[in-house]
Amino acid sequence: MNISFNEEEIMIQDTAKQFADAELRPNAALVEQHQEQPRFLANLKKLSELGFMGINVNGQYGGIEAGSVAFSLAITELARGCASTAVTTSVTNMVAEVIQSVGSEAQKEHYLSKICSGEYLAAGFCLTEPDAGSDPSAMKTQAKLDGEEYVLNGTKAFITSGEYAGVFVVWAVTAPELPKGKGISCFIVDADTPGVIIGKAEEKMGQKASATNQVIFDNCRVPLSAMLGELNQGFKIAVTELAGGRIGIASLALGLGLEAMDYAKEYVKERKQFNQALAKFQGIQWMLSDRYTELEAARLLIMQAAVKKDNGLPFSSAASMAKVFTTEKANDACYSALQLLGGAGYIKEYPLERLVRDVRVTTIYEGTSEIQRVIISRELLAD
Incomplete structure (x- = not known):
């Protein structure tokens, strides 16, 4: 499987990273407050202007036709800045793909343009x-x-x-x-x-x-x-589109896990105990090694599902594997990162407290981990 990224995918990833760095991460804790919702909604509008609300939508309806790999890369970077923004973007894209997949021409022309342009802030x-x-x-x-x-x-x-x-x-x-x-x-x-x-x-x-x-x-x-x-025939539609949504949630969880571990990695390089940096202790090194290895494996599972989807291949089981593995390992990563910060990780002054809260639901929505295992086992045991 070739998972090298083309020029457009790299550009979308870079744009999402820049947006997360400039607009999302600095305000991620702030927008949790109800009075700051206008700031949150303004960012959704900006993302639509960048094309992020119709990543896999045909250009004639206002999308950018970049595919599922680009979608995954974008959601991961956005989640590193703000999980709330990432999940809103992911679900809105999922709704747009439902309409594009089974909607009439009139429905597509009317609704997709409004979703992609930001006339509808979300769907x-x-x-x-x-x-x-x-x-x-x-x-x-x-x-x-x-x-x-x-x-x-x-x-x-x-x-x-x-x-x-x-x-x-x-x-x-x-x-x-x-x-x-x-x-x-x-x-x-x-x-x-x-x-x-x-x-x-x-x-x-x-x-x-x-x-x-x-x-x-x-x-x-x-x-x-x-x-x-x-x-x-609506139930078939739901089952199909949920599989695509699971690529989004897996990507979101990956972003949270990476953000947490990157923060913790820098922290243990600076924090000293027993007259040396925490990063000098083998137990800390192994914890970092295990979590980063798991997140890299998660990234590959997500890419496999996204590539299959982009190539018109069956991808439901691959998406469920990516979703269950990534969300559970991202939870492990966020909790390990909090542990590496010790008492500081439990304090709101540091981002780990929020990242741990944000990652927990990823094993629940878009199908729980238990449901993902049911889907995977059904395919494994099918004739």
């Missing part, structure tokens, strides 16, 4: 429900046909960017009489559609700048043209 992926997380086929949100419209009723949970997304991709049951998972359809719903109610932002452990809300549909009426893809 929301409305799949999870209070009683349907790891098992989305158990969703209860329904879309009932009423003349020339569908009427949506139900509640979606843990929706990234809920309160400032301009558009949502929403899954709902359209044929409850069919077997579980077989009667689900997908819809595009504008955020300002009557009947769309945004719940309060959740008080989270980490990634606090990124809003996470319930999105409630209360007799929300959408035209027939709002359906994405074919009737009752």
Whole structure:
């Protein structure tokens, strides 16, 4: 597998790094405060102007057509600066790819340009429900046909960017009489559609700048043209697009792990105990060696999944392997980095406290580690 980067991919990686260095890292702790949300949203707008909200979207719709490898490189660099910004960027790209993949020409022309340009600061992926997380086929949100419209009723949970997304991709049951998972359809719903109610932002452990809300549909009426893809084929769409989203979350986790270890590495080179730098102790050296080796292996797994996706090859299992391995090893890296700082790592003055909080959720969203293992084992055991 050739994982050397082309000129465009290197440029996108460098641009993301420069943006993270200049705009994100200096303000990552600050934007966790609610009153600083305008600064966070302004950065989303800047990222759209740089082309980062449509990295794998066709140029005719406003994207930059750079592919999944470039997407991964960008998300990793953004996450090193601010995980909240990275996850918002990742999910918005995922929504754009859903629309590009199965949307009608009219849908693509109307919505993708608004997502890519930043007219919509973000886009929301409305799949999870209070009683349907790891098992989305158990969703209860329904879309009932009423003349020339569908009427949506139900509640979606843990929706990234809920309160400032301009558009949502929403899954709902359209044929409850069919077997579980077989009667689900997908819809595009504008955020300002009557009947769309945004719940309060959740008080989270980490990634606090990124809003996470319930999105409630209360007799929300959408035209027939709002359906994405074919009737009752929505579950297939969700499964396919989640695989691509897992490349994004794995890349995000990699960025957090690298940021944590890089900070800790510099710290142990300067911090002295027993009359020598901590970096002189073999136990510290081995800890650094193990964590960096694991993160490099994670990077290769992510690249394998991204290259497969870019080449039109089956990549679901590869994405799950990348996601479960990277997110768990990134958690190890962040906790090891905090340990290397000792008591200082536990203090908010240092970034490790935030990085540890931010990385924890990566083993949960876009499919838990346990679900990734189910996906991988199914493919391994399939005939």
